[in-house]
Amino acid sequence: MSCDFTALAKSGIQTLKPYVPGKPEAELARELGISDIVKLASNENPLGISPKALEAIQAEQINLTRYPDGSHFLLQQKLAAHLDIKANQLVFGNGSNDVLDLIGHCFLTPDVSAVFSEHAFIVYPLMVKAQGAEAIVVPAKDYGHDLDAMANAIKPNTRIIFVANPNNPTGTYHSIDAIEAFLSRVREDVLVVLDEAYIEYQPEAISKQSIELLARYSNLIITRTFSKAYGLAGLRVGYGIASESIIGVMQKARAPFNVNSLAQAAAIAVLDDADYLRRTIACNQQGMQQLSDGLLALGFSIIPSKGNFITFDTGTDAMSVYQALLHEGVILRPVGVYGLPNHLRVTIGTDEENTRFLDALKKVTKEKVVKD
Numbered sequence: 001m002s003c004d005f006t007a008l009a010k011s012g013i014q015t016l017k018p019y020v021p022g023k024p025e026a027e028l029a030r031e032l033g034i035s036d037i038v039k040l041a042s043n044e045n046p047l048g049i050s051p052k053a054l055e056a057i058q059a060e061q062i063n064l065t066r067y068p069d070g071s072h073f074l075l076q077q078k079l080a081a082h083l084d085i086k087a088n089q090l091v092f093g094n095g096s097n098d099v100l101d102l103i104g105h106c107f108l109t110p111d112v113s114a115v116f117s118e119h120a121f122i123v124y125p126l127m128v129k130a131q132g133a134e135a136i137v138v139p140a141k142d143y144g145h146d147l148d149a150m151a152n153a154i155k156p157n158t159r160i161i162f163v164a165n166p167n168n169p170t171g172t173y174h175s176i177d178a179i180e181a182f183l184s185r186v187r188e189d190v191l192v193v194l195d196e197a198y199i200e201y202q203p204e205a206i207s208k209q210s211i212e213l214l215a216r217y218s219n220l221i222i223t224r225t226f227s228k229a230y231g232l233a234g235l236r237v238g239y240g241i242a243s244e245s246i247i248g249v250m251q252k253a254r255a256p257f258n259v260n261s262l263a264q265a266a267a268i269a270v271l272d273d274a275d276y277l278r279r280t281i282a283c284n285q286q287g288m289q290q291l292s293d294g295l296l297a298l299g300f301s302i303i304p305s306k307g308n309f310i311t312f313d314t315g316t317d318a319m320s321v322y323q324a325l326l327h328e329g330v331i332l333r334p335v336g337v338y339g340l341p342n343h344l345r346v347t348i349g350t351d352e353e354n355t356r357f358l359d360a361l362k363k364v365t366k367e368k369v370v371k372d
């Protein structure tokens, strides 16, 4: 007789549902036997890897029998200089997802609560639940975070508040002034996790201003990633920036070799590839315009976005549109698990990919109207 190991798991983990990623192209190809697939499901950089990062990966291959640098020394030095902060204000992870998990691992217990918004990035509820902590979910305002209501939702046992800026999947955004006004209302023993996975798509001045907040708010942790604008999603590298005291705690608890050697080499190299970042931002701006115009012209309402994606209202059960698009070889992301069952999220692709998507959407929604 075998044992019921679910019953032996931590209670928060027993009821978790696994994270569902965007459908891989190869999976759709296997399922439907189609080729020429456009994947706009996971907010990946459509330009492909930076040539500088690729060169660094190739040079690093020779060392793959060795463990990576467990202290991420070169990457830490390089990024500290790039951001104009001290090296001991940085902690790295296997994607910023790993950093978010690490924050939960370090600071959440079944005795505390954590605050986040309705429609916020799904990793927050997952990790809060996994740690057995109480989740306080604050209703969204115009699909975005209601920062005042979030500050008001803090309880005596609240340990963390999560703010995704911009948020995924809604793309909603708050100015630095609004973030600072919010921070000034939060008790200093409540950690504020400011998730800036899409910061590189904002003007450079904004990136600097959010780092400057760290000097005034010792309870602030900013998380960022190389997965989105820097185009290294497959390598998994992200980081947290905070006071030395918070980073010190996280360094004690992280896994020893949590960023692989290819990822470290590529991240160092891509920080020097200003041209890649410029091209990425330009492609995103053009694509954002193209997709917004295209979606509005087809009669869909969109949530204005500051990320590399747009979430739009299909006006019906989004899964039927999602499935119809799959048959056209276009993969989007359903966002029902985020409490948005009628919306789909589309990642901004190249001009060609965006056109493919808009043509497919036009086709499948017209067919639907004819059938209805």
Ligand SMILES: *Cc1c(COP(=O)(O)O)cnc(C)c1O
Pocket: 043, 094, 095, 096, 097, 098, 121, 164, 166, 167, 168, 195, 197, 224, 225, 226, 227, 228, 233, 236, 237, 238
């Ligand atoms: C994509 C994303 C992340 C994490 O990405 P990693 O690949 O794990 O670095 C974190 N937060 C938000 C809001 C995201 O959209």
